[in-house]
Amino acid sequence: VPSAPAAAFDGEAPPDVYETAVAEVTTRIAAGELFQANIARAWSGRLSAGRDPFEVFLRLSVERGAAYGAFWRLGERALVSNSPELFLTFDPASGRIETRPIKGTRPRLPDPARDAELAADLVASAKDRAENLMIVDLMRNDLARAAAPGSVRVERLFDVESHPTVHHLVSTVTATAAPGVHAAEVLEATFPPGSITGAPKHQAMKVIARHEPPRGPWCGSLFGLGLAGGGELTASVLIRTASFEQDGAAWRWRALAGAGIVADSDPRAEREETDAKIRALKEALAGL
Template identity: 75%
Template sequence: MTVPLRVLHARDLPWCDPLVVAAGLRDRDGALALLSDGGPLGRWSWVACDPDRIHIGPVEPAHPFAALRRPEFATATVGLVSYDAGARPATGARSEVWPDLMLARYPAMLGFDHQARRVRVIGRGVDAAAAGAAADVAAGWLQTTPRPPVPDAPALAFTPEAPDQAYRAAVADVVARIAAGELFQANIARAWRGTLAPGGEPFDVMLRLARGRAAAYGAYWRLGSRALVSNSPELFLAFEARNGRVETRPIKGTRSRDADAVRDAALARDLQASAKDRAENLMIVDLMRNDLSRAARPGTVRVERLFEIETLPTVHHLVSTVTGVVRPEVSAADLLEATFPPGSITGAPKHQAMKVIAAHEPPRGPWCGSLFLVDDEGGLTASVLIRTASFERKDGVWRYRTLAGAGIVADSEPEAELQETTAKIRALREALIGDQGV
């Protein structure tokens, strides 16, 4: 039986750039960089490598997070759950490339506090000596070298998996299903794929995204022949184990940014006033309230903020915040099981929306799944894996796949939804191939 890492050794050191440290570890086994933009939603960045326990495999649909309940993964664990692992009860779909669940435990880790401008060196072990030794390992990763230069665009192509008209037809079909009373909303995506040039690496994409387009939940994770790069702005779950508080921040409603400040401000105002986007957002808020109530104490789930504008480098988003207090016996695994997949990327009712999605899309893999960190108290921070590309190395070449979707409601217009996906994929597309057309 594997012994949990219960002893913690932590000390603070002067600030350095987490991206610099992550670049130095990029090729190490289990290289991990949870890179925040340092804004109000992203106080901490985390960097690590060399996990001592790894789990990769399929899940049982009724209990997709059973492996996370094992004692060895109770703390200090990073995980990635694919969208299909949560959707399978409705769809039966399974990715041929990505496993349902990946978990890795990190005895040594560096935490970068963007507000205090300090680096926390963390070691974990079965006793004080092991924890101290792990902290020394983490301290050895710190570098003061210059920030890595921004590399050239690493991808050779950015190829759609289906023509634009196929997406328009899918949107029209979902609108017809909504009119027939089958569902209220479904998030329908389109996909692109390609290969990286010889010598190109997934971390090059992370470096390009970090140049003025960093997000609150940016991430790079490499395990074996797979890698993930995410520039997600969306929080799925934040769970504080010490007081039971849980928060989710679904995004629904998008406008592309405009270079002209006056027009850009007008677009943001239009989004906040849009009856369609507010209705779309409200449906998902209600869905997330229902999902949280499965794990929360009665009467504690509430909407703290509704229809707020969040402005990113390429888009404006409409965001709401739902909170609750979980029951005393609820763990991070229980909370994920009660709420996954996220409502913002499925639809309402969730089960039927996932069936409709499967009628129009192949398995999604990591996209719109979740990347999460279980902390030393058993708390949880989990992102929604939008603005995300997954990579597989095969025959010496890195192949990638990425998607963008839009929430389809009764008055959705196929062309407008197509353009929304184009706006959402813009930053990642430019990180992959430069400033070229789709």
């Protein structure tokens, strides 16, 4: 088995810094400033000399490939994404718009019985369901900006999706585009994704900016337009994503993981959630 492409996987700040940020955000929520904000942690490092970002993508794909995983490179920059989250699909022929926000997470465990218990606990969790529902409502509002009146629907609510390292709570919101609306208008109405900003969206982004430097590509979107020959759009949320920049003979990388912070968030539990979310990238990059 080839060695891991990176020798280390180092956090950019100690774990307690993240827990302090979570506590500060819960105080703002209690004061009525907002309902939810997605707060992230970052890790960064360098690939060993002669190693390439595509190796990281292959290591992820072997056992942990995700539905919206992707590799993108342009010159000295590259993205490796193992995203399970659909931001948007848009079919101009039918006018159908669909989004599937993720909110609510539990780690996967090797023991099948315990693993099933965690999935059941996720479904039953009032906190996680409330967190998910806030973003469903936000995405309904966003889609309505590009949709025919009365066409926005919640087709599925609180489905469990099980991935190699985590269980997620996922909902599906759909709409029919208003006349004259094309892919660009759909993106304009909904970007950035509500699941990785918070509610209300603009206030959540202000709170995020207090605690994080610019995120770069992470939690943006990678999309294909017209890949089937028309104006179809498929866009992912760039979670579980590492960005790379070539620096001489080696590549520098940065990866992030976040959690949706709500009124009853526990700082340590939210930090542990980010550990679960970054696990697959950590293993692919550093073999840890």
